[in-house]
Amino acid sequence: MSPIFVTGTGTEVGKTVVAAAAAHTLAADGASVAVFKPCVTGLDELPADRLPDHELLRLAAGSSQGDDEIAPYRYGPPASPHLAAALAGEEVDPGRLREAARAAAARAEEIVCEGVGGLLVPLAGNYLVRDLAVELGYPLAIAATPGLGTINHTLLTVEVARDAGLEVAAVVLTPWPAEPSGVEHSNRETIAALGAVEVLTLPRLDLAAPDSWPELRFSRRR
């Protein structure tokens, strides 16, 4: 198995697209691929032309998992998981997340997880996305935007990850423009140098046509 946990510098930075491209690459190699996302929120305000994260991940992986197997907690309001759960009169159970992720991994040859927001987003109480990532122990891919502001957000994320003992497999800048500017090239080089991390890029994908996507692979140290 080459599991990966895709986090990001924040919300709406391309985590799902990166996770989908990674899952599709593994599936194209012939592996059975499970996908997992602890909690999906914002289903009430999803644009009509956009699939919810768990559906795009399932499509990309060619998986037959049910919604509950991919994303045990799903809520309408666009809010942090801890708040979305509270608004529904519930609490996210970390043990249930752990078990669901492990069950998904056990039923497939590969697993790709997507986090929620960034590493310090609360899932329940003081149990953060970082804590789930640590319990699962998968290497991280960090989705980040290519433009202004990304150096700080990305290096903060790399530092929090390493402080928690997590391996950072790569940063992925997305969507990487067809003709990158000087700032974008410099951001890529600066993050690689200051973060001592591999920085990959992902071009803008046609999300409705997974077979047109380029491969996205992470080199592994273990």
Ligand SMILES: Nc1ncnc2c1ncn2[C@@H]1O[C@H](COP(=O)(O)OP(=O)(O)OP(=O)(O)O)[C@@H](O)[C@H]1O
């Ligand atoms: N390489 C790419 N190709 C196409 N669209 C992209 C790409 N990268 C980012 N986007 C677009 O940016 C937006 C955010 O991407 P995405 O949904 O993957 O972010 P996210 O970090 O998973 O968000 P969330 O925090 O809601 O889970 C989407 O509209 C997505 O289509």
Ligand SMILES: [Mg+2]
């Ligand atoms: Mg997402």
